[in-house]
Amino acid sequence: MTIIVTGGAGFIGSNFIFHMLNKYPDYRIICLDCLTYAGNLSTLEPVMDNPNFRFVKESITDRAAVEKLFEEEHPDMVVNFAAESHVDRSIENPQVFLDTNIIGTSVLMDACRKYGIKRYHQVSTDEVYGDLPLDRPDMFFTETTPIHTSSPYSSSKAGADLLVLAYHRTYGLPVSISRCSNNYGPYHFPEKLIPLMIINALHDKPLPVYGEGLNVRDWLYVEDHCKAIDLVIHNGRVGEVYNIGGHNEMRNIDIVKLICKELGKPESLITYVTDRKGHDMRYAIDPTKIHDELGWLPETKFADGIKKTIKWYLDNESWWEPIVSGEYQNYYEKMYANR
Ligand code: NAD
Ligand code: TYD
Numbered sequence: 001m002t003i004i005v006t007g008g009a010g011f012i013g014s015n016f017i018f019h020m021l022n023k024y025p026d027y028r029i030i031c032l033d034c035l036t037y038a039g040n041l042s043t044l045e046p047v048m049d050n051p052n053f054r055f056v057k058e059s060i061t062d063r064a065a066v067e068k069l070f071e072e073e074h075p076d077m078v079v080n081f082a083a084e085s086h087v088d089r090s091i092e093n094p095q096v097f098l099d100t101n102i103i104g105t106s107v108l109m110d111a112c113r114k115y116g117i118k119r120y121h122q123v124s125t126d127e128v129y130g131d132l133p134l135d136r137p138d139m140f141f142t143e144t145t146p147i148h149t150s151s152p153y154s155s156s157k158a159g160a161d162l163l164v165l166a167y168h169r170t171y172g173l174p175v176s177i178s179r180c181s182n183n184y185g186p187y188h189f190p191e192k193l194i195p196l197m198i199i200n201a202l203h204d205k206p207l208p209v210y211g212e213g214l215n216v217r218d219w220l221y222v223e224d225h226c227k228a229i230d231l232v233i234h235n236g237r238v239g240e241v242y243n244i245g246g247h248n249e250m251r252n253i254d255i256v257k258l259i260c261k262e263l264g265k266p267e268s269l270i271t272y273v274t275d276r277k278g279h280d281m282r283y284a285i286d287p288t289k290i291h292d293e294l295g296w297l298p299e300t301k302f303a304d305g306i307k308k309t310i311k312w313y314l315d316n317e318s319w320w321e322p323i324v325s326g327e328y329q330n331y332y333e334k335m336y337a338n339r
Pocket of ligand 2: 086087088182191192193194196208209210211213215216217252276
């Protein structure tokens with residue numbers, strides 16, 4: 001089995017590559033990643049010498065490069081993680097989200113049509129469903145919840161999902177889609193809530209909570225997401241969407257307070273800042289379908305996962321220090337200086 005994993009130098013894609021190489025020692029895994037600000041080759045260092053692994057630095061939007069790779073590798077599957085993934089950046093500059101997330105997806109699927117494929121899997125997000133009201137804890141996203149996006153990021157992911165389903169219906173491409181809730185764990189880029197708060201707290205810097213911090217996200221340990229995708233690509237039905245989430249809803253403010261407690265830092269570091277434009281209130285996944293059809297259940301409880309994650313950031317400063325001391329400083333200044 002040969003699998004092209006796009007975006008494998010990012011957070012979830014790298015964790016997925018580690019999972020697959022470890023679980024399937026006879027599979028060949030090719031990482032296709034153009035190394036944007038969010039891609040980090042040092043993350044993949046532990047597998048670079050693995051004879052079953054190959055890294056290719058190209059963009060999924062580059063049709064010639066993608067076709068060349070298909071001709072060289074004859075992949076059985078493509079798992080597409082490659083994306084611009086940060087909502088705040090999408091609010092500042094939507095265009096690159098459309099290029100990578102929508103056009104890139106179409107380029108990959110065109111190559112799948114041209115050369116043949118057993119499975120094209122699209123890694124999507126619960127954000128395509130928009131948000132749920134805080135006062136309706138009985139409501140959850142199911143696979144039939146209408147697409148109703150809020151940000152340029154979620155709109156670009158929804159556009160890609162619709163295109164994937166269209167390629168299935170129109171051309172019979174054997175596709176699947178998974179829509180996961182917020183992930184956390186090792187190698188999470190420091191612009192996102194949990195790593196940003198851990199790293200700022202370690203530096204005794206203000207912890208910028210948007211609005212009142214009451215927004216709710218449904219957090220899943222990254223390994224549980226990787227295991228779910230593994231199940232979907234092997235056993236999931238073609239043409240289907242699977243929601244992935246572990247019923248772990250938390251308010252942002254409670255996460256930030258928990259990080260302060262775990263690190264022994266004062267809550268006085270918490271600073272309420274101007275809210276995100278169009279900020280989604282609550283995400284909450286109903287994972288009944290993937291549980292009933294594929295037997296998936298999350299294994300890591302949030303209380304354990306957050307401790308493991310904090311310990312990972314404490315033990316791996318050499319991974320994140322070069323990131324936060326580089327171009328990231330300009331990003332941080334721009335996004336947070338006058339917020
Ligand atoms: P990330 O930003 O950490 O990594 C994205 C990776 O894609 C990087 O390595 C980057 O270099 C690469 N990339 C970007 N544009 C590319 C292009 N044009 N060609 C090739 N590679 C390119 O993202 P992540 O958090 O690991 O998310 C991975 C996928 O999972 C995304 O599709 C995202 O929408 C989805 N997702 C993420 C979450 C989450 O909580 N992080 C939740 C649900 C779904
Ligand atoms: P984020 O990690 O960007 O994920 P997403 O927006 O895709 O859910 O943000 C998670 C939540 O944390 C979201 O409600 C926005 C909030 N947030 C802050 O309050 N402060 C921050 O500095 C960041 C990055 C996020």
